[in-house]
Every structure is written in C-alpha cells, then in structure tokens.
Amino acid sequence: MTTKPGRYYSGSSNYSPLVGNTAAFYSNNELEQYDDHARKAYGVPTAAGEHPLNTYSQDRQGDLTYDNLTSLKGPLPQRPRKSGWSRRRKCVVFGGVALLLVIIIAVVAGVVVSLQHKGTSKPFSFTLSNAQVTNDTSFALGGATRNSPTNINDGIGTGTDAYTYYQGVAANFPDASKWVSFTDLWTANQESFKKSCKQNKHGPNNSDKMIQEIYDAIQNRSSASLVDHRFILAIILQESGGCPRAGTTTSSGGVTNPGLMQSHDGHEYNAAHSADSILAMIQDGTQGTANGDGLVQNMNMYGSPYSAARGYNSGYIPTSGNLSEAAGATACYVSDVANRLTGWVWAENKCTGGSG
Template sequence: MAAKPGRYYSGQYSPLVGNSAAFYSNNELDQYDDHARKAYGVPAPPGDDHPLNQYGSQDRQQLTYDNLTSLKGPLPQRPHKAGWSRRRKCVVFGSAALLLVIIIAIVVGVVVSVTHRSQPFNFTLSNAQVTNQTAFSLGGATHNSPNDTTDGVGVGADAYTYYQGVASNFPPASAWVSFEDMWNSNLQVFKTSCKANNHGPNNSDQMIQDIMDAIQNRSSVSLVDHRFILAVILQESQGCPRAGSTTSASGVVNPGLMQSHNGTSYNSGHSADSILAMVQDGTQGTASGGDGLVQNLDMYGSPYSAARGYNSGYIPKSGDLSEAAGATACYVSDVANRLTGWVYAASKCPGGT
C-alpha cells in the first residue's frame, strides 16, 4: 500500500508523555500539516520514501512523543492568538460601565442642582400683626424689640412640669426664660435634630443662623414674642427645616420648621429664603389661608390657648388645653415647659416622650 503524506503531532490535542501512545485520525492530523512543516522547516514530502511518511500509512496511526522528537526535536506548541481573557474583558468593560454610570449620575446631579438654584423662589413678605390687646398683657405678643435677647428670667430649669386644664393653670409670661438663654440651651438640638429624627443632613451653622434671623425678622413685624415663636419651632420640628410633612384627614399638608397649614417646604437651592418663608407661614399664616400664631393670638388672647388652636385648629368646649382635640395632648404643656427652660429632662406628661 502506498504511503500517505506525512502527518505531525502539533500540540493541539492532549500532549503525549514519555513513550505513552495516543491515536489520532488522519483527518485530525491533516489540520496541522502545514503548521508542522513550517514549525520544523520541513518541505512537503516528495514521495513515499520520505522518512516522515512512515507516520501516515494507516487511517489511525500510533504516534509517540519519542517518534516525533527524534525527527527534529520537540514540536513547539501551537501559538496562542493574542487577546484578552473573558475574565479580563468582564473586569475592564464592567469597570468602564460603572465609571460611565458614576459620571452620568454626577452630571445629572449637577444639572438638577443648577436648575434647582436657578429657579426663582417667590414668596411675599407678610405684614400681619397681632391686634388683640389681651395677647400683649398675657405675653404672647410684645411691643418690645426682638433685639432685646436678655428678656426673661435667665436660663430657667431643665425640668418638666405637667400642666393641664384651662390657660390660667399654665405659667405666666413673667416666668419665661430669656430668648438668649432659651436659644443657647437648645443650640445643640438645632445642630443634631435632623439626623436624630431621620430628616437628612444636620443643619449647617449658616442654616442655624438663618433660623434665628428669620425668628427675629418675623417677630419684629408680627409683634409675636420671639420666645413664643422659638418654642413652637422646637415643639413642631426640633429646629429642623427638613422635617417631614404630615397630612391631615382633609388633605392639609403641614411641612417644615413650624409644620404650617399648606405652608412652605425647605428648598436647599434657596435655603435662607425658604427658612424665612417657613417661619412666616407659622407665625403670620399661610397664603392658602392657614392660621399662624398671629391669627390664634388674635382669636384667643392667651399664648397657651393660641398654642392649642395652632396645634388642633380649635379649643375644646371644656377649655381644657391638655385635651388632644384631634392633635397632640401634651402639646401645650410641652410649649409651656420650653418657655420655662425645659430641654432634655424626661417628660411627665401622660403619653409624652
């Protein structure tokens, strides 16, 4: 039988070890004929008598590593194509995709921030003032300048007394602490209350200053005692402009520092203006007709009755300000205690915190 053209083991299949044999079909060996010749510099076999042709005489020829290496030395492995592994591709392309997402998020954030800041913040300053003279005699309103921050009895006591019943059972304005002491005693509350109540980042020093400035500004115009405004802010939001809104059964939304009736929410793009608007809403009433402290003082005279009206929308027929009246039972007692120095002491109000 005439010998077939030579065939060579190229390394594509499992390597042979020592003299152990492996069998490969002519078809499999055909795939690497040219490769083997080029690797060894061997020309195509000229005829049946070429020494390499002894390995192509049968359809399945037994080849050993020793047979092949004796011809021209060990065959080199089939060269690998240059390129990246699948894992490397995943890492590279995955990192690129993540970087692209981060860049897009940053760009979108910047655009939103710029757009938010570029939009005008429109609100009209109110001239609403307390006119009920009883409110001046009982202390909810004053003709004194808010620049007098040392008014009151000093720092008071960080203690809680449970007040209940009619307005006359609550402490008189002559027992209230000064605005300066009340502010300083609660300064740490202003600095930490947002995060503590899961309302987002804490107030910056500038935001805290803006809150004080807004209280002083609206007190001067409205004639509401700045201590009363501060006490209500602490009661409603603990001084956090980002405080979440509540919604009444009738759909009234109460946002921000003073949880005012369909009032203004905090706007980070116009921080100082939105803080002033929130204090105005709670002090002088909202554009939607929600009553502020001015309207409640005009209606009830007493600051404690005004506090009940602000929280509940009305005074219960019994006149008992410790009744919830559809809102918070401890509200008026808490406000009274804030006005006399309470900050951290445990509440003694039933159901209070």
C-alpha cells in the same frame, strides 16, 4: 571614477545621471540585477571582472545611459512601497478621533451640569406678610410684645431644666413673667438645632449657616408680627426640633404641614434658596398662610398664648377649655410648650397624655 553609493551614473561626463523614476532611486544591487538582465537580453557585452556601473570605456559598445535604458523593452524596476498608512493619513484619522472624543466629553459634561443645576434650582418665591397681633389681651398675657426683638436678654435668665405637667384651662399654665430670656432659650437648645435632623431621620443636620438663618428669620418675623420671639422659638422646637427639613405630614382633609413650624399648606425647605425658604416657613407658622392660621391669627382669636398654642396644634379649642385635651392632635402639646418657655431641655417629660 568614483561612484556615489546608491546612485547610478553612466560613467561619462557627457551623460547625465539617471533621474526621476530611475536608477537614482535604486540600490546598487537592484541596478546590478537590472543591468545584467538588460545586457543579456540585448547582447551588450560586459568586460570580464568589471561592472558596467562602475567603469567606463569610450570604445566599449553598449554603455548604458538613461536614454538607452529607457529604450529597453519593459518598464524600469519599481522600488516597492512601504505598507501601512502615511503620516498625513495617520494625523487626519487620529486627529478626527481625538476631536470626536472631546465633543462627546463636552456633551456629557454639559448634560451632567444641566441635571445638577436642575436638581438645585427649583423655583422659589414668597411675599412678605404684614399680619400682626392686635388683641390687647395677648400683650397683657404674653405671647405678643411691642418690645424690639433685639432685646435678647428679656425674661428670667436660664430658668430650670425640669418638667411640670400643666393641664386644664389657660390660667393653670405659667405666667409669661416666668419665661426664660430669648438668648438663654436659644443657647440651651443648640444641641437640638445641630442634631435633630439626623436624629429624626430628616436628612443632613443643619449647618452653622442654616442655624444662623433660623435665628435671623425668627427675629425678622417677630419684629413684623409683634409675636414674642421666645414664643416663636418654643413652637419651632415643639414642631420640628429646629430642623427645616422636617417631613411634611398630610391630614385626612388634604392639608399639608411642612417644615420648621409644620404650618398649614406652607413652604418647604429649599436648599437652593435656604435663607428665603427658612424665612418663608417661619412666616407661614407665625403669620399664617393663604389657607390656614398662624400664631398671629390664633392670638387675635384667643388672647392667651397657651390657648393660641392649642388652636395652632388642633385647629380649635375644646368647649371645655381644657388645653390638655388632644382635640384631634397632641394632648401634651401645650404643656410641652409651657415647659420649654420656662427652661425645660433634657429633663424627663412627665406629661401622661402623649407628647408631640
């Protein structure tokens, strides 16, 4: 009879192979050791040169079967279990750890996105103004116009890049007929729009999109207010160099002056609402705020654009009528604005009263 490797048979066709927690799951070496032990303990003879697992004799006493093996004293030998975790336990544990890591990453990512959103979603709102210039003198002297702002080729062209120190009363300043066209004033000062923010340490420079938003806002508020778009542009260049991020100053009386036109308690730049905040800043400077006057109110009060500029910068005009007096603000302010309107860009500033 041929014995199957690693399996225990009694040798007789009348006997069944060991099953269950039995010799069927033991190595030949383990069974040999157990068989020898059992035969010695219970007096079962073993033929010389033969092993009871591999031979069978009908008349031999003590052939082992599943029944008489299990009748022996003591339990059958147990196969030692392997140490360590089962595959199922590993899957459960490591799967749980992986799931926990995914949850933690998702929560952290959610917090980061929330903080980023919080930093860029500051609420912003404003109401469009309908304030307009109504003083006929302003239309006669310049600064106000009923012409469409779409006419960007108004004026004398490029003018001259030179600086003349203007001082005294409004009549000493250049007539509006000497102003350059809007398109030439805009084009000549593109370098300022592109670089003034960093140069003045106000943060990142304007993007092309922001520059276009400034252009559109000037045209929009010029049409609504009847203030000449060239006058609005010259004030923007004087106040901030065309940088929406220009720092906010605060007066001793608590008045804040933010943004493009350093308006009276006006709006600041909001990156999450760039176009709207730029429009709001230009509206504040052009048409005024709830707390302070803009160009419209000053032109309605004084008539002359240069007097309006002095009033915008200082809050009033000195009793002498001398627009070169600082009047608590910047002495060269009106002279600088007049020169910008006539083509000054890079030439040396010859004002002796202090520019700003």
